Amino acid sequence: MLFNSLQNLGQQGLDFLQRLGRGHILFMHILAGLPGLMARFGLVIQQVFSVGVLSIVIILVSGLFVGMVLGLQGYNTLVDFGAEESLGVVVSLSLVRELGPVVTALLFAGRAGSALTAEIGLMKATEQLSAMEMMAVDPVRRILAPRFVAGFISMPLLAAIFSAVGVLGGFFVGVGLLGVDEGAYWSQMQANVDLYDDIYNGVIKSVVFGIVVTWIALFEGYDAIPTSEGVSRATTRTVVHSSLAVLSLDFILTALMFGA
Amino acid sequence: MMTSRSTEIWVGLFIAAGLAALFMLAMKVSNLSSYTSGDGFDVFALYEDASGLKVRSPVTMAGVTIGRVTEIRFEPLWDVTLRDGKLLKQVNKAGADVAKASSESMKRTFVAVVTMRIENGYNNKIPEQSDANIYTAGLLGEKYVGLSPGSTSTACEDDDLAAALEGKPATSSGKNCQARYLTQGSVIKKSQGSIVLEKLIARFIDKFSDSGSKK
Numbered sequence: 001m002l003f004n005s006l007q008n009l010g011q012q013g014l015d016f017l018q019r020l021g022r023g024h025i026l027f028m029h030i031l032a033g034l035p036g037l038m039a040r041f042g043l044v045i046q047q048v049f050s051v052g053v054l055s056i057v058i059i060l061v062s063g064l065f066v067g068m069v070l071g072l073q074g075y076n077t078l079v080d081f082g083a084e085e086s087l088g089v090v091v092s093l094s095l096v097r098e099l100g101p102v103v104t105a106l107l108f109a110g111r112a113g114s115a116l117t118a119e120i121g122l123m124k125a126t127e128q129l130s131a132m133e134m135m136a137v138d139p140v141r142r143i144l145a146p147r148f149v150a151g152f153i154s155m156p157l158l159a160a161i162f163s164a165v166g167v168l169g170g171f172f173v174g175v176g177l178l179g180v181d182e183g184a185y186w187s188q189m190q191a192n193v194d195l196y197d198d199i200y201n202g203v204i205k206s207v208v209f210g211i212v213v214t215w216i217a218l219f220e221g222y223d224a225i226p227t228s229e230g231v232s233r234a235t236t237r238t239v240v241h242s243s244l245a246v247l248s249l250d251f252i253l254t255a256l257m258f259g260a
Numbered sequence: 261m262m263t264s265r266s267t268e269i270w271v272g273l274f275i276a277a278g279l280a281a282l283f284m285l286a287m288k289v290s291n292l293s294s295y296t297s298g299d300g301f302d303v304f305a306l307y308e309d310a311s312g313l314k315v316r317s318p319v320t321m322a323g324v325t326i327g328r329v330t331e332i333r334f335e336p337l338w339d340v341t342l343r344d345g346k347l348l349k350q351v352n353k354a355g356a357d358v359a360k361a362s363s364e365s366m367k368r369t370f371v372a373v374v375t376m377r378i379e380n381g382y383n384n385k386i387p388e389q390s391d392a393n394i395y396t397a398g399l400l401g402e403k404y405v406g407l408s409p410g411s412t413s414t415a416c417e418d419d420d421l422a423a424a425l426e427g428k429p430a431t432s433s434g435k436n437c438q439a440r441y442l443t444q445g446s447v448i449k450k451s452q453g454s455i456v457l458e459k460l461i462a463r464f465i466d467k468f469s470d471s472g473s474k475k
Binding site for chain 1: 267268270271273274275277278279280281282284285286288289290
C-alpha cells in the first residue's frame with residue numbers, strides 16, 4: 001500500500017518533469033523555426049487574423065466595461081476624500097499597470113489559447129501532423145511557429161486596445177455620468193502616469209504574457225493525447241495553466257518593476 | 261499558402277488599431293505630451309529648504325507652467341558663488357558681503373540650489389526681481405515653484421545698492437540704465453523655500469510653551 005502510493009507520487013513527479021522538459025524542447029524548437037518564417041510571412045498574417053483580429057470584439061467590450069466599473073467604483077471611493085479629480089489617475093494606472101495586461105491575457109487564454117490547443121490537438125488526432133512529417137515538412141516550423149509569432153504580436157496590441165478603451169470607458173462614466181471635471185480627468189492622468197514607468201512596463205508585461213500563454217497553448221495541443229477526450233482535457237489545461245501562469249507571473253513582474 | 265486579401269486587410273486594421281491605442285496611451289494618458297522640448301534658459305534660485313521639490317516639478321507663473329526644475333543640488337553657499345562667477349556677482353549685489361570675514365560663514369551656510377529651465381518664449385520677459393517661492397498644489401499635492409513678478413530693477417540701481425552697502429556714494433549717473441529681465445544664468449534673489457508642516461507645528465508648540473512659562 002505504502003509503496004504503491006509512493007510509486008504513484010514518484011510517477012506523477014516524473015511525469016511533471018518530463019512534460020516540463022518536453023515543453024522547453026518544443027519552445028527551443030519553435031524559436032529555431034522563427035528565422036525561416038521571414039520568408040513566409042503570409043502564414044503569420046493568417047494566424048494574427050485568427051488569434052488577434054477575432055479576439056478584438058471581446059477585448060473591446062470587456063475593456064469598455066472594466067473601465068466603466070473602475071470609473072464607478074473609483075468615484076464612489078474617491079468622493080469620500082473629496083479627491084474625485086484623481087479618478088483619471090486611478091482608472092488609467094490600474095488599467096495600464098495591471099488590468100490591461102492581466103485581463104487581456106486571461107481573455108486571450110480563454111479565447112485564442114483554447115482555440116489554438118483544440119486546433120493543434122485535432123490536427124494531431126486526425127494525424128495531419130504525422131502526414132506532414134511524412135512529406136518531410138516540419139510541423140513545428142510550419143504550424144506552431146507562425147502561431148507563436150502571431151500570439152507574440154497580438155497580445156501587446158490587444159492589451160493596448162484594452163487599456164485605451166478602458167480609459168475611455170472610465171471617462172464616459174466619470175465625466176459623462178458622474179460629473180467629474182473633464183480637464184481634471186485628463187490632466188491629473190497625464191501628470192501622474194509616466195511613459196516609462198507605467199506604460200512601457202505594461203507593454204513588457206503583455207509581451208511576456210503573450211509568450212507564456214501562446215507557448216502553453218501550443219504545447220498542450222502538440223502534447224495532447226490524440227483522442228477526443230485527450231483534446232478536450234488539453235484545452236481545459238491550457239486555460240487553467242495559462243491563467244495561473246499569468247497571475248503568478250504578474251506578481252513577479254510587478255515586484256520587479258514597481259519595487260518589492 | 262495564399263492569404264486572402266480581406267484577411268490581410270483585417271490584420272492591417274488590427275495592427276493599426278493596436279498601435280493607435282499605444283500611441284493614445286503614450287500621448288494622451290502619460291506625461292509624454294507635457295515634456296518640454298528641452299530648449300530654454302536656465303535660472304537659479306537658492307533655498308534654505310527645498311524639501312518636496314523634485315526634478316521635473318513644474319515652474320509656474322500665474323498658474324501657467326512655463327518651465328521645469330532640472331536640477332536640485334545641495335552645497336555650501338561659498339562653493340556656489342566660487343564656481344559660478346556670475347552667481348558670485350549676483351549674490352554679492354544682493355547684499356551678501358563677500359569680504360573675507362563672511363567667507364567663513366558662507367562656507368558654513370548650506371543652500372539648496374534649484375536650477376529651473378524656463379521656455380525660450382519667456383526669455384528676457386520676466387523681471388529679475390521676481391519671487392520664486394515653493395508652493396504646494398492643494399492640501400496634499402506636490403510641490404511646485406511659483407514665480408511672481410516683481411519690479412523691474414535696472415542695472416544701475418543694483419550698482420547703487422552695492423555701492424551703498426560698501427559705503428560709497430552712488431556712482432551711476434543714469435547712463436546705461438536698462439531694465440533687467442531673467443535670462444540664461446540669472447539668479448532669483450527673492451526665494452522662499454518649502455514650508456514643512458513639522459516645523460510649523462514646532463513653532464506653534466514653542467510659542468505656546470513660552471507663553472505658558474511667562475504666566
